[in-house]
Amino acid sequence: MKKEIQITVPESVMAGNYSNLVMITHASTEFYLDFAQSGPGIVDPVVRSRIILAPESAKSLMLALKDNIEKYERQYGGIRLSENRIPLSASHAEA
Numbered sequence: 001m002k003k004e005i006q007i008t009v010p011e012s013v014m015a016g017n018y019s020n021l022v023m024i025t026h027a028s029t030e031f032y033l034d035f036a037q038s039g040p041g042i043v044d045p046v047v048r049s050r051i052i053l054a055p056e057s058a059k060s061l062m063l064a065l066k067d068n069i070e071k072y073e074r075q076y077g078g079i080r081l082s083e084n085r086i087p088l089s090a091s092h093a094e095a
Contacts, residue, residue, distance in 0.1 A: 017048040031058040 019035035026032065031053045036045035053061065073079060 019048065021045055023047075026055075026058075030054060 017035065018037055021036045021038045023034040023036070024031065025034075033051040033053070034047040035049045035051070036047050038045040069079065
């Protein structure tokens with residue numbers, strides 16, 4: 001039986017942070033997602049938000065994102081990736 005979770009989003013968080021770049025690193029016990037914004041004239045993007053996840057939570061996030069992308073594409077059509085898009089980058093971090 002799943003328990004319903006009530007989530008509150010404070011006004012200070014409501015606007016969110018736009019990101020088109022994420023650096024993903026990991027250690028043995030957690031994954032780090034550093035979100036930044038890049039674009040013309042931005043030489044060194046600055047991290048605007050960091051999310052730290054346990055490995056199980058990171059995998060659950062991946063599956064939930066995959067599920068939501070599939071639902072989005074069924075409703076609005078396929079998402080095309082531009083050849084000159086800013087690539088998301090990933091690397092490994094040692095703890």
